[in-house]
Amino acid sequence: MEIILEIIMIPAVLAIIKIMVVILMFAMPLGTVLTLMERKWSAMIQDRVGPNRANIGKFTGHGALHLAADGLKSIFKEDTMPKGADGFLYLIAPFFGLIAGVATFAIIPLAGPIGDFTFQVTDIEPGLLFIFAITSLSVYGAVLAGTSSNSKFALLGGTRAAAQMISYEVFMGLALMGVFMVYGTTRVSGIVDGQNDYWFGNLIPMWGVLTQPLGFVLFFTALVAETKRAPFDAPEGESEIVAGYFLEYSGMRWSAFMLAEYVALVGVASLITTLFFGGYHVPWLHLWESAPQWLVTILQVIKFSIFTLFFCWFQIQLRWTVPKFRFDQTMALGWKKLLPLSLANVFVTAFVILAFG
Amino acid sequence: MELKVKQVNRLDGAREALYLPALFVGFRLTIKHFWRNLFGSRDVVTINYPEEKRHISARWRGRHRLTRRENGFLSCVACYMCETVCPSKCIHIQAGEHPDLSVEKYPVVFNIDELRCVFCGLCVEACPKDAIRMDTGVISMAYTSRQTFDFTRDLLKDNYDPKAHSNPKYGDSDLPSPANQQEALPNSQGVPAS
Numbered sequence: 001m002e003i004i005l006e007i008i009m010i011p012a013v014l015a016i017i018k019i020m021v022v023i024l025m026f027a028m029p030l031g032t033v034l035t036l037m038e039r040k041w042s043a044m045i046q047d048r049v050g051p052n053r054a055n056i057g058k059f060t061g062h063g064a065l066h067l068a069a070d071g072l073k074s075i076f077k078e079d080t081m082p083k084g085a086d087g088f089l090y091l092i093a094p095f096f097g098l099i100a101g102v103a104t105f106a107i108i109p110l111a112g113p114i115g116d117f118t119f120q121v122t123d124i125e126p127g128l129l130f131i132f133a134i135t136s137l138s139v140y141g142a143v144l145a146g147t148s149s150n151s152k153f154a155l156l157g158g159t160r161a162a163a164q165m166i167s168y169e170v171f172m173g174l175a176l177m178g179v180f181m182v183y184g185t186t187r188v189s190g191i192v193d194g195q196n197d198y199w200f201g202n203l204i205p206m207w208g209v210l211t212q213p214l215g216f217v218l219f220f221t222a223l224v225a226e227t228k229r230a231p232f233d234a235p236e237g238e239s240e241i242v243a244g245y246f247l248e249y250s251g252m253r254w255s256a257f258m259l260a261e262y263v264a265l266v267g268v269a270s271l272i273t274t275l276f277f278g279g280y281h282v283p284w285l286h287l288w289e290s291a292p293q294w295l296v297t298i299l300q301v302i303k304f305s306i307f308t309l310f311f312c313w314f315q316i317q318l319r320w321t322v323p324k325f326r327f328d329q330t331m332a333l334g335w336k337k338l339l340p341l342s343l344a345n346v347f348v349t350a351f352v353i354l355a356f357g
Numbered sequence: 358m359e360l361k362v363k364q365v366n367r368l369d370g371a372r373e374a375l376y377l378p379a380l381f382v383g384f385r386l387t388i389k390h391f392w393r394n395l396f397g398s399r400d401v402v403t404i405n406y407p408e409e410k411r412h413i414s415a416r417w418r419g420r421h422r423l424t425r426r427e428n429g430f431l432s433c434v435a436c437y438m439c440e441t442v443c444p445s446k447c448i449h450i451q452a453g454e455h456p457d458l459s460v461e462k463y464p465v466v467f468n469i470d471e472l473r474c475v476f477c478g479l480c481v482e483a484c485p486k487d488a489i490r491m492d493t494g495v496i497s498m499a500y501t502s503r504q505t506f507d508f509t510r511d512l513l514k515d516n517y518d519p520k521a522h523s524n525p526k527y528g529d530s531d532l533p534s535p536a537n538q539q540e541a542l543p544n545s546q547g548v549p550a551s
Binding site for chain 1 (some may be wrong): 372377380383384386387388394395400401402403405437457
């Protein structure tokens with residue numbers, strides 16, 4: 001027993017276990033379920049019934065079996081490749097986005113540390129800069145898929161995706177600059193702990209959304225644009241370029257693009273929770289000083305999950321509420337409005353910190 | 358020709374440029390629908406067709422049906438009214454002499470090519486004997502062979518199932534053959550038999 005514990009506590013082994021838990025028990029299942037939930041929820045928004053046909057005998061589970069049906073279908077579908085496609089790039093492109101989406105969870109803490117044990121795969125010093133590095137990798141998925149498909153629509157979609165994601169990355173970083181300044185660190189655990197302070201005694205928690213309201217709106221907009229979902233879905237542009245950069249894909253590789261989108265959606269939700277809504281910290285829980293450690297950890301996980309789920313729902317609701325931006329409007333919004341706003345946000349934050357400490 | 362053009366003023370100003378007010382208006386609408394439908398699908402008007410069926414009124418023109426007299430014999434007297442009025446020419450009748458003089462004629466062959474029928478209901482209106490009706494309530498007819506759609510005098514039968522009746526057809530031997538006038542037309546005042 002002790003030897004097993006010792007092996008588990010080796011940092012590398014522990015990290016692998018954490019990665020498995022975070023990916024296989026949190027990111028992937030939630031992303032997969034959201035593919036169905038988006039269809040169900042959008043049906044509710046539009047007064048439709050939504051998927052409910054897949055069944056085993058009489059059992060349909062209100063459409064839950066569509067998950068299994070879709071998965072089976074993608075696995076057994078032919079994996080086609082267009083004539084003249086760049087084989088190697090075409091085959092690996094779907095997994096760039098997926099890997100980038102999953103890597104986001106490496107720095108997300110699910111609960112507070114117990115002693116030396118952290119509920120976080122790694123708490124690296126650069127912290128959020130790692131996120132920026134990884135999300136810029138996900139551009140490669142779209143670009144490689146677009147260029148290697150030997151299809152004009154896919155090429156257009158890939159070009160649009162590259163332009164949009166690179167532009168929005170610029171002020172995604174600038175929008176977070178305010179958060180770095182307020183909490184004085186880029187380390188994720190530092191930012192989360194900084195949000196556990198309170199204003200006016202124990203009245204209002206110093207959540208990022210209260211200290212950086214404009215930063216929150218800007219960062220959220222930039223992340224939605226990064227995931228290429230409506231209203232910034234010009235790269236996919238169903239009405240004009242069919243499906244954009246992953247037009248030529250079929251079967252499981254197509255599913256990898258879809259899964260990457262939903263894993264990124266969960267990633268966005270957990271990032272927003274971590275940076276702007278107190279992360280795992282349950283507000284006012286520190287007032288209950290005799291709370292047992294296990295209960296605190298469970299409450300923290302529950303709080304984090306609820307906020308993450310809420311923002312997953314919010315993004316889906318956003319997609320089914322707003323119309324799509326035309327591509328030039330996407331660019332105009334990014335460069336002419338959001339970039340100056342995020343710069344102003346940085347200056348105002350710096351001024352307030354200087355003036356009022 | 359001068360075109361009528363309606364000028365719509367483009368909404369301008371800070372409120373529009375900010376996007377957020379319009380976004381909240383949109384959210385109010387979609388979230389209202391979302392919450393109403395989250396518990397019990399209250400606004401959904403979809404009918405889950407194979408499981409639920411829409412109520413069909415008595416006047417709905419469905420598959421045809423041939424009616425019987427009180428003694429079970431065909432009401433049809435082979436007068437060719439329906440065949441004449443049919444706009445799609447889908448009814449085909451061959452008259453035969455009925456052994457009972459008071460009945461005179463009956464259809465030896467009564468075919469309806471259901472693939473040509475347009476369900477206009479004119480045959481029902483034209484019939485002087487109320488011999489053909491469209492009140493079966495069968496609204497979906499989907500079979501795998503053309504012959505199944507070639508409805509015959511089998512339409513007379515209760516619980517008519519085209520797949521079951523396509524072959525053999527409902528023959529003359531299946532019809533009741535009344536022994537005498539009284540049995541053939543019990544309520545008849547009596548046209549003397551020859």
